[in-house]
Amino acid sequence: xxxxxxxxxxxxxxxxxxxxxxxxxxxxxxxxxxxxxxxxxxxxxxxxxxxxxxxxxxxxxxxxxxxxxxxxxxxxxxxxxxxxxxxxxxxxxxxxxxxxxxxxxxxxxxxxxxxxxxxxxxxxxxxxxxxxxxxxxxxxxxxxxxxxxxxxxxxxxxxxxxxxxxxxxxxxxxxxxxxxxxxxxxxxxxxxxxxxxxxxxxxxxxxxxxxxxxxxxxxxxxxxxxxxxxxxxxxxxxxxxxxxxxxxxxxxxxxxxxxxxxxxxxxxxxxxxxxxxxxxxxxxxxxxxxxxxxxxxxxxxxxxxxxxxxxxxxxxxxxxxxxxxxxxxxxxxxxxxxxxxxxxxxxxxxxxxxxxxxxxxxxxxxxxxx
Numbered sequence: 001x002x003x004x005x006x007x008x009x010x011x012x013x014x015x016x017x018x019x020x021x022x023x024x025x026x027x028x029x030x031x032x033x034x035x036x037x038x039x040x041x042x043x044x045x046x047x048x049x050x051x052x053x054x055x056x057x058x059x060x061x062x063x064x065x066x067x068x069x070x071x072x073x074x075x076x077x078x079x080x081x082x083x084x085x086x087x088x089x090x091x092x093x094x095x096x097x098x099x100x101x102x103x104x105x106x107x108x109x110x111x112x113x114x115x116x117x118x119x120x121x122x123x124x125x126x127x128x129x130x131x132x133x134x135x136x137x138x139x140x141x142x143x144x145x146x147x148x149x150x151x152x153x154x155x156x157x158x159x160x161x162x163x164x165x166x167x168x169x170x171x172x173x174x175x176x177x178x179x180x181x182x183x184x185x186x187x188x189x190x191x192x193x194x195x196x197x198x199x200x201x202x203x204x205x206x207x208x209x210x211x212x213x214x215x216x217x218x219x220x221x222x223x224x225x226x227x228x229x230x231x232x233x234x235x236x237x238x239x240x241x242x243x244x245x246x247x248x249x250x251x252x253x254x255x256x257x258x259x260x261x262x263x264x265x266x267x268x269x270x271x272x273x274x275x276x277x278x279x280x281x282x283x284x285x286x287x288x289x290x291x292x293x294x295x296x297x298x299x300x301x302x303x304x305x306x307x308x309x310x311x312x313x314x315x316x317x318x319x320x321x322x323x324x325x326x327x328x329x330x331x332x333x334x335x336x337x338x339x340x341x342x343x344x345x346x347x348x349x350x351x352x353x354x355x356x357x358x359x360x361x362x363x364x365x366x367x368x369x370x
Contacts, residue, residue, distance in 0.1 A: 005147035006228035010327035011075035044181025044188035051198035051315030096142035106164025135352035158323030162197030198315025236261025252293035
């Protein structure tokens with residue numbers, strides 16, 4: 001990243017929180033809203049637990065994904081309008097759409113096309129819609145691209161849903177479905193590990209080149225009525241050879257490289273990270289990965305640093321994860337801003353079912369408006 005980018009708005013939508021302010025409360029509480037799947041049963045004949053926004057229907061078409069995405073985009077538009085940041089003319093804002101791999105079980109074949117049609121919001125009027133596919137950490141690619149764009153407002157929107165029976169079956173077959181019953185010593189026993197399948201959409205609005213060449217005014221957006229929520233000051237990607245199917249523990253080599261790279265890019269001093277956001281989802285390999293990474297980052301963490309995991313509330317939300325983490329972190333930093341305090345730093349760590357590992361360093365924005 002050539003210069004810090006400003007996060008000027010965000011939104012999200014999941015089961016226990018239809019808006020970002022409610023999501024902030026739900027994650028801090030924590031408050032989850034779990035239900036039994038209406039028709040999918042595990043090998044023991046038990047209905048599995050899911051984190052679903054609304055009733056699960058047998059069809060499971062792309063319509064469900066579109067409804068989630070439109071809810072998040074609508075909230076973001078309202079937020080930007082209040083701050084005077086909606087584009088003044090159509091065709092001045094790009095959209096990065098983050099979706100799971102097309103070959104993943106339960107992902108509609110026409111998902112990308114349906115979403116492009118459903119998200120032609122007249123309040124934005126996209127110059128271009130970029131589609132990025134991947135796992136939990138794929139959203140960092142989109143966030144980095146939006147932060148390095150030509151200076152106009154960009155929106156990154158991630159959406160995912162694990163509720164399709166084919167997706168649940170894949171999770172169960174690989175031992176990744178929390179609570180799924182399996183036969184052990186002539187008895188069915190629930191899996192104490194694994195993920196609770198969830199669904200969510202999250203969006204982040206980014207203005208690149210903050211403090212250098214951001215376009216308040218004539219061509220892109222109106223002069224903002226409020227300062228940025230947070231600054232996206234550093235990011236990094238890395239590869240990890242030990243994934244969920246490895247036979248040995250994950251020592252967090254890839255995640256550590258990504259975290260240190262993001263902190264160095266943001267020029268975060270030693271002992272300055274006050275909060276770490278993770279996507280731990282109940283799988284042992286991710287717990288190992290985070291534990292070893294935290295040990296390697298010990299010198300970079302502030303005394304009394306805190307950790308959060310949105311998955312305790314949302315369940316596992318796949319490719320929407322890192323966009324949701326960024327939205328929650330930016331909103332929390334905006335809510336807690338204090339001109340008398342030193343610069344606050346939050347580190348976002350993102351793992352994945354694949355080999356990609358990513359990290360983002362968010363720093364508090366100046367209170368005064370440029």
